[in-house]
Amino acid sequence: MTMPQTITVLALDVDGVLTDGKLYIADNGNVMKTFHAHDGLGISLWQKCGFHIVLISGRNENSVTVRANELGIEHVFQNSKNKIADLQSCIQAIGCTTEQVCFVGDDLGDLSIMNHVGYSIAVQNAATEVKTASDWVTSLPGGEGAVREAIEYLMKANGTWDSSVASMMQEHANQ
Numbered sequence: 268m269t270m271p272q273t274i275t276v277l278a279l280d281v282d283g284v285l286t287d288g289k290l291y292i293a294d295n296g297n298v299m300k301t302f303h304a305h306d307g308l309g310i311s312l313w314q315k316c317g318f319h320i321v322l323i324s325g326r327n328e329n330s331v332t333v334r335a336n337e338l339g340i341e342h343v344f345q346n347s348k349n350k351i352a353d354l355q356s357c358i359q360a361i362g363c364t365t366e367q368v369c370f371v372g373d374d375l376g377d378l379s380i381m382n383h384v385g386y387s388i389a390v391q392n393a394a395t396e397v398k399t400a401s402d403w404v405t406s407l408p409g410g411e412g413a414v415r416e417a418i419e420y421l422m423k424a425n426g427t428w429d430s431s432v433a434s435m436m437q438e439h440a441n442q
């Protein structure tokens with residue numbers, strides 16, 4: 268099994284991982300979802316260390332594009348019909364192997380990609396099968412800071428967490 272400290276690419280499912288999985292559907296068909304600020308800051312810390320984020324969603328919503336742009340996430344796959352194929356094209360562009368990828372998932376549609384990558388994490392309220400297949404399970408549910416928790420776990424494993432927090436505190440002290 269890949270060790271968490273060798274992970275350089277964090278691939279995330281969207282619904283139920285970055286969100287709580289709820290879809291607020293308006294009468295006009297527009298879909299709204301909520302994202303957690305703690306996840307956003309964690310993603311920024313991860314990217315500042317030179318690591319990569321990939322979003323892979325089976326759905327296609329502008330709110331995801333907006334959130335990805337806010338966080339400077341370059342690799343976004345929506346309306347994904349084959350999560351493994353989309354990930355594969357992306358890691359070729361990044362120049363790493365599947366062994367260096369950690370996928371965070373919550374539901375049965377994530378199982379094949381979780382088995383394909385080097386390391387997998389399930390959110391606390393994931394389907395039982397997903398939790399069983401994962402290498403690690405967060406204590407927080409999807410959309411409630413689970414991604415932040417996963418990032419903190421990976422960065423503590425590879426030794427970048429403490430210095431990243433220290434430089435963020437320094438940045439704020441200088442503002």
Ligand SMILES: [Mg+2]
Nearest residue numbers: 280282283373
């Ligand atoms: Mg999901």
